Amino acid sequence: MKFGTAEAAPGELVKGVIELGQDPILPLLSPVLLARGAQPGPRLYIQCLIHGGENVGPLAAARFIRGLDLKQMKGSIAALMCANPLGQRQHSRLIPQDGTNLNRIFPGSPKGSVGEQIAHRLLELAGEHGGDAVLDLHSGGELTITAFYVIYDAKVMGPAQTAARDLAAKVGSRYQWGASEDWMEGTYLTNVTRRHAIPSLIIESGGGARVFDQDLANFSIALHGAARALGMIAGDPPTATDIRRGGNAVHVKCTRGGYWKPAIAPGDDMTGGQLMGEIVDMYGDTVETILCPAKEAWVGSIRRAYMPLYAGDQVVEVVERKHA
Numbered sequence: 001m002k003f004g005t006a007e008a009a010p011g012e013l014v015k016g017v018i019e020l021g022q023d024p025i026l027p028l029l030s031p032v033l034l035a036r037g038a039q040p041g042p043r044l045y046i047q048c049l050i051h052g053g054e055n056v057g058p059l060a061a062a063r064f065i066r067g068l069d070l071k072q073m074k075g076s077i078a079a080l081m082c083a084n085p086l087g088q089r090q091h092s093r094l095i096p097q098d099g100t101n102l103n104r105i106f107p108g109s110p111k112g113s114v115g116e117q118i119a120h121r122l123l124e125l126a127g128e129h130g131g132d133a134v135l136d137l138h139s140g141g142e143l144t145i146t147a148f149y150v151i152y153d154a155k156v157m158g159p160a161q162t163a164a165r166d167l168a169a170k171v172g173s174r175y176q177w178g179a180s181e182d183w184m185e186g187t188y189l190t191n192v193t194r195r196h197a198i199p200s201l202i203i204e205s206g207g208g209a210r211v212f213d214q215d216l217a218n219f220s221i222a223l224h225g226a227a228r229a230l231g232m233i234a235g236d237p238p239t240a241t242d243i244r245r246g247g248n249a250v251h252v253k254c255t256r257g258g259y260w261k262p263a264i265a266p267g268d269d270m271t272g273g274q275l276m277g278e279i280v281d282m283y284g285d286t287v288e289t290i291l292c293p294a295k296e297a298w299v300g301s302i303r304r305a306y307m308p309l310y311a312g313d314q315v316v317e318v319v320e321r322k323h324a
Helices: 056-066 085-089 114-129 159-168 182-186 188-196 213-229
Strands: 013-022 027-036 039-048 074-080 133-138 144-153 175-179 200-207 244-253 258-262 269-271 275-280 286-291 296-303 314-322
Touching: 013 114, 027 056, 027 085, 039 056, 039 114, 039 213, 056 074, 056 133, 056 200, 056 213, 074 114, 114 188, 133 188, 133 213, 144 159, 144 188, 144 213, 159 175, 159 188, 159 200, 175 296, 175 314, 182 188, 188 200, 200 213, 244 296, 258 286, 258 296, 258 314, 275 314
Parallel strands: 039 074, 039 133, 133 200, 144 175, 175 244
Antiparallel strands: 013 027, 027 074, 144 200, 144 296, 244 314, 258 275, 269 296, 275 286, 296 314
């Protein structure tokens, strides 16, 4: 079994690299890990760092894979550790060379900009190695702190989407978001699910330019849960309680510049008109009050506390709550 330069026999964990594109000097490479169980079974594919700076993903993936008992594991796990090496080098969620958000331009193009070419390659790799499930790991990045949530494609409910929804209930998160918004059309998740018919999830936790033990623990729960749900390792997947289902997201922006003083935390329940935070100027005066615009929602993400913001910057993402 081979993934890039990594080639694993049964019971082996191997490191390697894989080519994603070209830069002016050498091929653009990502580290990869390939773990092969002693017994045949399902194939799980993990992708990290489609947004540069979201560092919890690769750290958690490496810990998870290196901690597996490959003598007992069934199947294989391939992990692409850095889907956006150009962004990671500059701690940017974007492709600095062309300004694209890599997770909004799928399916990409082999003859497009550098970002479009990388997107095309990532989708190609998912088709080749995705197997039975694809997990796209995110962690908020430098500016934003997120709840521990899971997203699946819910706009077109075919067999892969149904399987993804079922898998989303087995990764230990109470925030289960079936997204059907237009922005999802250009995401890796949606294109892998629809074009390759592979159940795919975004799993997210953390951010704000720091890595906390709780974020790593959340990913450990999710990754072990997915592997158990697929029958790769022993044990039952976790079952979350008091579920918060998500529908559309509302991206709340400030209209005044200043410093963001949050009154909420990621994952908090919200109702319409509830205080979410304030924008404070250098005199210490409150120049804007930010209220929840949705009737019933939960907080998907917030900007880091006391970040200096420009008018028009996003401060909170609230996810409209669904009860069905």
